[in-house]
Amino acid sequence: MTTLYYSHADFLFHNTGAGHPECAERLRFIETALKATEFSGLIRQSAPMGSELQISLVHPLPYIDNILKAIPEQGHQYLDQDTVLSAGSQLAAFRAVGAVCDAVDKVMTGQANNAFCAVRPPGHHAEPDVAMGFCLFNNVAIAAKYALLQYQLERIAIVDFDVHHGNGTQDVFYNQPNVLYASSHEMPNYPGTGHPRETGKGNIINVPLTAGDSGVELRQKYSNIILPALTNFKPDLLLISAGFDAHKDDPLASINLVEDDFEWLTKQLMLIADNSCQGKIISVLEGGYNLKALAASVAIHVKTLMTG
Numbered sequence: 001m002t003t004l005y006y007s008h009a010d011f012l013f014h015n016t017g018a019g020h021p022e023c024a025e026r027l028r029f030i031e032t033a034l035k036a037t038e039f040s041g042l043i044r045q046s047a048p049m050g051s052e053l054q055i056s057l058v059h060p061l062p063y064i065d066n067i068l069k070a071i072p073e074q075g076h077q078y079l080d081q082d083t084v085l086s087a088g089s090q091l092a093a094f095r096a097v098g099a100v101c102d103a104v105d106k107v108m109t110g111q112a113n114n115a116f117c118a119v120r121p122p123g124h125h126a127e128p129d130v131a132m133g134f135c136l137f138n139n140v141a142i143a144a145k146y147a148l149l150q151y152q153l154e155r156i157a158i159v160d161f162d163v164h165h166g167n168g169t170q171d172v173f174y175n176q177p178n179v180l181y182a183s184s185h186e187m188p189n190y191p192g193t194g195h196p197r198e199t200g201k202g203n204i205i206n207v208p209l210t211a212g213d214s215g216v217e218l219r220q221k222y223s224n225i226i227l228p229a230l231t232n233f234k235p236d237l238l239l240i241s242a243g244f245d246a247h248k249d250d251p252l253a254s255i256n257l258v259e260d261d262f263e264w265l266t267k268q269l270m271l272i273a274d275n276s277c278q279g280k281i282i283s284v285l286e287g288g289y290n291l292k293a294l295a296a297s298v299a300i301h302v303k304t305l306m307t308g
Helices: 009-013 025-033 061-070 089-108 139-151 167-173 215-233 259-277 291-307
Strands: 003-007 043-046 114-117 156-160 179-186 204-209 237-242 281-285
Touching: 003 089, 003 291, 009 025, 009 089, 025 291, 043 089, 089 114, 089 139, 089 237, 089 281, 114 291, 139 156, 139 167, 139 237, 139 281, 156 167, 156 215, 167 179, 167 204, 179 215, 204 215, 215 259, 237 259, 259 281, 259 291, 281 291
Parallel strands: 003 043, 003 114, 114 281, 156 179, 156 237, 179 204, 237 281
Antiparallel strands: none
């Protein structure tokens, strides 16, 4: 199994300020965890710069221009109470887009089986013309649009197991039946979307979890709802919005997953990808704000991607 790992020092210079949960230390802890001997076979890739053209597959050019104009030369610029820009935000955001699009190229051309993109800022809350929830550009949505355009795929599935609903990704694909978006998330919780009645053209599957739920409830709901839907959909490519903030130790939510649950999820998704698209998976980091829990969860996720 060939697994790519995308990272870049520029991701560390998206400075969100003291005390912000979406901080550069998240990637430092992940990097340390992935230096263990068991990851010696991981193929490390430097995230390339993405382009405005790639970003414009999801976000209108005036929106992109407004984000770039808002980037400060020093200090911080708040787009809302949670979403912060600094001088390093442009390079980080463009490299996040570059990472996911390059991963699409490498996986779709058979140079790798799968990839994990350790990027920031995250993306799944970003709507086409609204930055929110720590997110500027919707990395996973851009990857899906890019794959559809470049490789003429018929069906792409996006599975989002971040504890917060990916309102931005849902919004982008709400009326596009060739993209299946399936999300498990805590309700009620930020951003307040993700009710099961939100179904798009039948391509949106929202599976709410309740505060206090553990891996038992998660596995049951995936086994009964999301996994059968993915099997029936038969995607040509599987994308993962990999948020690890449903961990029991995460400070921003109240779901009680442990590392074994992320391993189980990863294995189930790999089985579906093996049966539908020759194992083609691209996983993109979203949330996860307890540093030790995040690093341990990413490590088990990546190890599973490497070994199946």
